[in-house]
Amino acid sequence: xxxxxxTASLFLIAVLLGGCSFASDVLWPSVSGDAPPAPPAQAxxxxxxxxxxxxxxAxxxxxxxxxxxLQPTGTYVxxxxxxxxxxxxxxxxxxxxxxxxxxxxxNATTENSQRYHGTVAAITTRLQLGTTPxxxxxxxxxxxxxxxxxxxxxxxxxxxxxANEVAADSALAAYLLDAARATYTLSGAIDExxxxxxxxxxxxNKAVVLIDRxxxxxxxxxxxxxxxxxxxxxxxxALSLSIKNGELYGGSLANRAYRAVGDPGAGPAVVGxxxxxxxAPDGRQPLVVIRFDQPNPPYQQALYTAVAKALxxxxxxxFDLVAIASNQGAxxxxxxxxxxxxRRNAERVLRTLTDMGLPAGRISLSSTTSxxxxxxxxxxxxx
Numbered sequence: 001x002x003x004x005x006x007t008a009s010l011f012l013i014a015v016l017l018g019g020c021s022f023a024s025d026v027l028w029p030s031v032s033g034d035a036p037p038a039p040p041a042q043a044x045x046x047x048x049x050x051x052x053x054x055x056x057x058a059x060x061x062x063x064x065x066x067x068x069x070l071q072p073t074g075t076y077v078x079x080x081x082x083x084x085x086x087x088x089x090x091x092x093x094x095x096x097x098x099x100x101x102x103x104x105x106x107n108a109t110t111e112n113s114q115r116y117h118g119t120v121a122a123i124t125t126r127l128q129l130g131t132t133p134x135x136x137x138x139x140x141x142x143x144x145x146x147x148x149x150x151x152x153x154x155x156x157x158x159x160x161x162x163a164n165e166v167a168a169d170s171a172l173a174a175y176l177l178d179a180a181r182a183t184y185t186l187s188g189a190i191d192e193x194x195x196x197x198x199x200x201x202x203x204x205n206k207a208v209v210l211i212d213r214x215x216x217x218x219x220x221x222x223x224x225x226x227x228x229x230x231x232x233x234x235x236x237x238a239l240s241l242s243i244k245n246g247e248l249y250g251g252s253l254a255n256r257a258y259r260a261v262g263d264p265g266a267g268p269a270v271v272g273x274x275x276x277x278x279x280a281p282d283g284r285q286p287l288v289v290i291r292f293d294q295p296n297p298p299y300q301q302a303l304y305t306a307v308a309k310a311l312x313x314x315x316x317x318x319f320d321l322v323a324i325a326s327n328q329g330a331x332x333x334x335x336x337x338x339x340x341x342x343r344r345n346a347e348r349v350l351r352t353l354t355d356m357g358l359p360a361g362r363i364s365l366s367s368t369t370s371x372x373x374x375x376x377x378x379x380x381x382x383x
Contacts, residue, residue, distance in 0.1 A: 073190060073192050073193055073196075075188055075189060075190055075193055076186070076188050077183060077186050077188055077189035077190075077193040077197075078189075078190075078192075078193050078196075080183050080186065081183065081193060081196045081197060081200065084176060084179055084180055084183070084200050085196075085200060087172075087176055088176060088200060088203055088204060088207070091169065091172055091173060091176065091204075091207055092203070092207060094169055095169060095207055095210050095211060095214075098162065098165065098166055098169065098214055099210075099214065101162055102159075102162060102214065102217065102218065105155055105158050105159055105162065106221070108151075108155055109152055109155040109225065112148050112151040112152045112155065113148075113152060115148050116145055116148035116149055116152070116232070119141050119144050119145040119148060120145050120235075120236075120239070122141055123138050123141050123142060123145070123239060123243070124239075124248060126138055127242055127243070127246070127247065127248035128248050130246075131246050132246050133244060133245055133246035133247075134243065134244055134246070135243065135246065138243045139243060142236070142239065142240060142243055145236060145239075146236060149229060149232055149233065149236065152225065152228075152229055153229055155225065156222060156225050156226055156229065159218055159221055159222050159225070160222060162218060163215065163218040163219070163222065166211060166214045166215050166218060167215065169211050170208070170211045170212070170215065173204060173207050173208045173211055174208070176200075176204045176207075177201065177204045177205065177208065180197055180200045180201045180204055181201065183197050184197060234357040235357070237355055237356075237357060238250070238355065238356050238357050240355070241300070241352070241355040241356060245298075245300055247300065247301060249300065249301060249304045249356065250304060250308065284381050284382075286322075286379040286380060286381055287306050287307070287310055287319075287380045287381060287382050288302065288303050288306045288307075288379070288380040289377060289378075289379055289380075290303070290345075290349060290377060290378045290379075290380075291375055291376075291377050292341075292342075292345050292375060292376045292377065292378070293374075293375040299349070299352075300352055303349070303352065303353070303356075303380070304356055306380070307319070307353065307356070307358065307380070310382050314382070317362075317382050317383070318362045318363070318364070318382075318383045319353070319358070319362060319363050319364070319380055319381065319382060319383060320363075320364050320366065320380070320381040320382075320383050321346045321349055321350055321363060321364065321365050321366070321378060321379075321380055322346070322366050322367070322368060322378070322379045322380075322381065323339075323342040323343050323345060323346035323365070323366070323367040323368070323376075323378055324342060324367075324368055324369070324370050324373055324376065324377045324378070324379060325338040325339040325341070325342035325367065325368070325369045325370070325376055326338055326342075326369075326370060326371075326373045326374060326375055326376050326377075327369045327370065327371050328370075328371050328372070328373065328374055335369070338369075338376055339367065339369065341376055342367060342376040342377075342378070343365075343367055345376055345378050346365055346367065346378050347365070349378050349380070350363055350365060364383075
């Protein structure tokens with residue numbers, strides 16, 4: 001019994017020593033230079049942040065046209081049917097191609113519009129927070145916005161070209177419809193010929209509906225995008241003036257959303273120092289009085305705000321710019337110089353208004369002299 005116990009003890013010790021050897025081989029590098037045994041291969045779990053790859057299922061091809069399976073009948077009318085079937089197949093392929101082209105143009109317009117508005121938003125944000133006049137970074141961004149708007153104009157041209165092609169498809173569809181209906185009157189037809197003609201007529205009518213829908217969509221898109229580009233070009237012009245002066249004004253005066261509001265009952269906006277309002281000879285009160293008592297008075301923001309409010313009340317309002325030259329204590333030569341300088345000041349204000357989007361045809365210029373004003377002024381009246 002003792003021998004058996006000793007033998008069992010020795011066997012247990014050998015097993016434990018072997019396990020320690022295996023553990024040592026795994027935990028400690030081999031000093032003999034041999035590579036340690038490789039652990040058993042296990043499948044590594046996918047990282048948690050790895051995106052799930054989904055299989056891209058291709059869209060099923062369009063169902064074949066019922067006209068594609070029409071078989072020749074051997075009659076003269078059957079030959080006409082086969083000819084119309086071939087032309088209809090070409091038309092249906094072209095219609096599908098036009099739809100794909102329209103979608104590509106829309107996608108390009110969407111990308112260009114998003115890029116354009118992102119650039120304009122960056123410019124507006126910088127101007128809103130405050131920046132230096134003529135900031136070169138904003139000038140570069142403005143050029144980029146202009147390029148994006150030009151790309152949208154190119155998309156409009158592509159839509160116009162596509163509309164012409166769809167109009168040609170419409171003429172072809174009308175011809176096929178008339179030809180199919182005329183085939184009914186041909187002699188020598190069998191019942192199968194008339195059945196096939198009816199199928200062709202139905203398919204042509206479906207093509208006509210698709211073509212009309214394409215024409216309507218293109219017409220709406222062209223009209224919408226043309227108006228949009230025209231408005232944004234005016235807004236870019238106003239934004240260019242804001243960049244030049246380093247001050248945010250707003251959208252183009254030509255694109256403002258007009259709404260009726262009550263009369264504010266306030267006096268004119270006076271730029272260059274406050275004083276009593278000047279009344280025109282016809283009894284009108286000036287909307288804005290700009291005093292040129294310094295080389296470059298900052299009148300743009302006050303002028304934009306006043307004119308914008310006037311357009312909100314009267315969308316069809318027109319404006320009179322009156323250049324007032326000061327003759328207070330001036331000799332003949334000085335009075336002439338004041339008149340020339342006053343006209344140039346009025347022309348400068350006119351350019352500012354047109355840059356803000358106000359059509360030049362709604363602005364009139366005139367000049368006069370006054371012994372009551374100490375400096376040259378420009379008065380803006382609503383007409």
